[in-house]
Structure formats: C-alpha cells, structure tokens
Amino acid sequence: MNDLVVARGEVLAQIEQACAKVGRAENTVQLLAVSKMQPSDCLTAMYHAGQRAFGENYLQEALEKIEALQDLDIEWHFIGHVQRNKTKHLAEKFAWVHGVDRLLIAQRLSQQRQPTQAALNICIQVNIDDQASKDGCQPAEVADLVQQISVLPHLKLRGLMVIPAPDNTTAFAQATQLFEQVKSLHAQPADWDTLSMGMSADLAEAIAAGSTMVRVGTALFGQRNYATV
Template sequence: MNDLNQARNHVLEQIQQACLTANRDVSQVQLLAVSKTHSSEMLNAMYATGQRAFGENYLQEALDKIEALSDLEIDWHFIGHVQRNKTKHLAEKFAWVHGVDRLIIAERLSNQREATQAPLNICLQVNIDAQDTKDGCQPEEVADLVAQISQLPNLKLRGLMVIPAPNNPQAFLDAKTLFENVKPQHAHPEDWDTLSMGMSGDMSEAITAGSTMVRVGTALFGSRDYSKSV
C-alpha cells in the first residue's frame, strides 16, 4: 500500500505542477484511476489512499469488482466502448459512462436507468484525430448529438472524452475548441463541465490544453496483466 500511496502522490504532484504551469486551479482536474486488469484487492488498497473514482474497460470484470467492493463508496466510471447489448448493466451499475458515440446508445442508457437513481453522467467519445483504430463519433457530429442527448431523461451529458494518438498535443487543443464550440447546443449548459483526456504519458499536455479529468492507470498501478482481463 505504501507503493500505491507513493504512486498516487506522485501523480497528484504531476497534476499540480501541470496546473501551476497552465495557471489553472488544481481543483479543476479530477484524477480517474484506470483499474482494468487489476485485482479487487489492489483497488481496495488504492481506495485506502483516498482515491474514489475508478475507471474500468471490461464490463464483466467491472461488474465482479463492483460486487466485491460494494461496501466502498466508489465512483465507478465505464471508459470502454459501449455495445448496445451491454447498456442495461452500465445504466444500472455505473455513475459515469465515457464511451457514448451514438444517439441509440444514449437512448438505451436513458431508458434503462432507473428514475430512482441519480442521473447517469455521460461523456461523448470523439475520434478527435481521425484514427482508423479508435472508436468515437466524428467531430462534425458532436453538435447534433449534444443537442439531442442533452434532452434525454435520466442522463446528465457532462462533456467529451478523447484518446488522441501519441505525441499529438494539437488534438488536445482541438478537443478543447470543440468542447467550447458545442456548448450552446446543450439543453442544460450548466452540466457541460467535463473534458476527459490525458493518460499516464501525456497528462501534462492534456491539462495544459484544458482537460478536467485525466485517466491514469500505469502510473498508479504499474503495468497491466491483460491475461486477467475479461
């Protein structure tokens, strides 16, 4: 646990330094611990360091962890690609879903989220730099999606999520510009507050460009063992 505590403190220091350099308040940037392939025991230990927001990519693995750690007050984020046949579990079990890129997915999440639950926070995933291997809607589709999805019940459309190619800081700036440009299309613009971008290797560049949430795995937990993923 001391190793995890040191790792988390180091990441928080990097976030603080990036905010200082960019003349931003550190409270404007949230740390999301990307915990895919890591055990429930390791998540429990990371929780003990003060971390509360965890991001998972694989649904069945995440559901197992949610059950195993149900006694903890974890803010669960799903950051993998959202498939139509898995929206029910996402709507029921998560606080955030980052990988929404089509209206039909948002509609299913809205319909399957219980009215007694808090609204499901969602981010639109945008393929900001036109990568063939990445999911996400196209930048030119975002304004219409924001206008439509922001009117759905049981959802709170919070912002955008991007995963640019490595060494492409311009993509972060493009995402920030897009984030600002489409805000007027939002039915509830006060909810539009999240730009989820930046990972272990490029969080400083993302924060400089305006990220409000960095998704960090390796720098917190070490290398992943994908043989354990589901």
Template sequence: MNSFQQAYQTVLQQIQNACEKGQRNLNDVQLLAVSKTHPSTALREMYTLGQHAFGENYLQEALDKIESLQDLEIEWHFIGHVQRNKTKHLAEKFAWVHGVDRFIIAERLSAQRLSTHAPLNICLQVNIDGQESKDGCQPAEVAELVAKISQLPNLRLRGLMVIPAPNHTQAFSDAKTLFEQVKAQHAHPDDWDTLSMGMSSDLDAAIAAGSTMVRIGTALFGARDYSQT
C-alpha cells in the same frame, strides 16, 4: 510508504505541477484511476489513500469488482467502448459512462436507467484526430448528438472524452475548441463541464490544453495484469 502510496502521491504531484504550469485551478482537474486488469485488492488499497473514482474498460471484470467492493463508496466510470447488448448493466451499475458515440446507445442507457438512481453522467467519445483504429463519433457530429441526447431523461450529458494518437498533443487543443463551441449551444450549459482527456504518458499536455479529468492507470497501478481479464 508502500508502492501504491508513492505512485499515488507522485501522480497527484504531477497533476499539481501541470496545473501550476498551465495556470489552472487544481480543483478543476479530477483524477480518474483506470483500474482495468488490476485486482479488487489494488482498488481497495488505493481507496484507503483517498482515491474514490475508478474507471473500467471491461464490463464483466467491472461487475465483479463492483460486487466485491460494494462496501466502499466508489464512483464507477465505464470508459470502454459501449456495445448495445451491454447498456443495461452500465445503466444500472455505473455513475459515469464515457464511451457514448451514437444516439441509440444514449437512448438505451436512458431507458434502462432506474428512476430511483441519480441521472447517469455521460461523456461523448469523439474521434478527435480521425484514427481508423479508434471508436468515437466525428467532431462534425457532436453538435447534433448533443442536441438530441440532451432531450433524454435519466441522463446528464457532461462533456467530451478523447483518446488522441500518441504524441499528438494538438488534438487536445482541438478537443478543447470543440468543447467550448458545443458549450455555447448546449441546452444545459451548467452540466457541460467535463473534458476527459490525458493519460499517464501525456497528462501534462492534456491539462495545459484544458482537461478537467485525466485517466491514469499505469502510473498508479503499474503495468497491466492481463491474467485478471
């Protein structure tokens, strides 16, 4: 068993253990492999092990990987901050965008999504614990954003994404509460199914609180290779 196989199996086991401890259904928690700064060869190897959903933060790096790995049926997620001048590529090349925190961004993604493509899956990024250094809308803004974005064509609004401060596990519970509150008001409750939270260092707490998608990079790929950026 090589290092990637061992890391992949270890992460899958950790997710399973967290689900059992939290009395969660394993099928309700998706693993998103965060592959930023890692080369296409690493993604290709991880793909052969059965991992097909990959998350990228840097647009140009991601576009290069999408080109070089186009022979694989990868589900591409953009999990970085979304800038207005980057929406066209995101709308055309990705299946998911997690970092939407303003209506203008959603509006541009909707307008630029090709009608021949499936609707673009969207998660609202919420600054759940008020960090000055983090992007994201405020929790109080979520309900209004959901109401407006739900009316846009070519998008499928799936839920929330949060990046709490390290060791601030209460934020996961706060995000779950907000997620459920919004679901009760949501125009398309069948679509509202994704709570993207939890990374390599805190996935156990995130799953216990209700995460449906954990974003794991370091535990799968090792330390970031900044020479790739």
C-alpha cells in the same frame, strides 16, 4: 499499500505542477484511476489512499469488482467501448459512461436507468484525430448529438472524451476548441463541465490544453500483465 499511496501522491503532484504551469487551480482537474486488470485488493488499497473515482474498460470484470467492493463508496466510470447489448448493466451499475458515440446508445441508457437512481453522467466519445482503430463519433457530429442527448431523461450530459493517437498532443487543443464551441449549444450549460483527456504519458499536455479529467492507470498501478488476459 505504501507503493500505491506513493504512486497516487506522485500523480497528484504531477497534476498540481501541470495546473500551476498554466495558471489553473489543481481542483479543476479530477484524477480517474484506470483500474482495468487490477485485482480488487489493489482498488481497495487505492481507495484507502484517498482515491474514489475508478474507471473500468471491460464490463464483466467491472461487474465482478462492483459486487466485491460494494461496501466502498466508489464512483464507477465505464471508459470502454459501449456495445448496445451491454447498456442495461451500464445503466444500472455505473455513475459515469464515457464512451457514448451514438444516439441509440444514449437512448438505451436513458430507458434503462432507473428513475430512483441519480442521473447517469455521460461523455460523448469523439474520434478527434480520425483514427481507423478508435471508436467515437466524428467532430462534425457532436453538436447534433449534444442537442439530441441533452433532452433524454435520467441522463446528465457532462462533456467529451477523447483518446488521441500517441504523441498527437495537438489533438488536445482541437478537443478543447470543440468542447468550447459546443458549450453554447448545450441545453443545460451548467452540466457541460467535463473534458476527459490525458493519460499517464501525456497528462501534463492534456491539462495545459484544458482537460478537466485525466485517466491514469500505469502511473498509479504499474504496468499491466496482458499475457494473463
């Protein structure tokens, strides 16, 4: 527990320093704790340290945690690749979905979100530097997707999510430029407020470029043991 409190404090300090360096208020950047492959008790400890937003990559693992931790007021984000046959669970159980890169996925999420639930927050995933191994739409496709998705019911289109190649921090500036270009076309510009980019190793560079949400796992929880997966 104490180690997690310290780790979270250190990450928040990094965010504060990165914001101060470029003249931004620290409350303009949200910390999303990437908790994939972490046991529920670690999430509970991080929650009691003050963290509320958690991001999961693997749906089945996430659903098990959501069930186990339903008594906690956690804001659940899905940040993995969105498959069309998994949208029903995403629409029902999550507050945010970051990996939307096709209109079909957004339509299914819209249809499957219950009218009694708050609107599902959506980020469009953009393959900002054209990596063959990464999901996401092309930058040139974003404007049309924004216009199409922003009118769907039960969704709130919030912005963009990018995962540039390691050390390609110039892609952050490209993502910010795209974010600002599209902003004027958004049907509900007040909602277009989220640029999800930056992780443990490059959060300072992402914040300097304009990130409003950093997705941090290793710096909070330590290295993951992938051999157990």
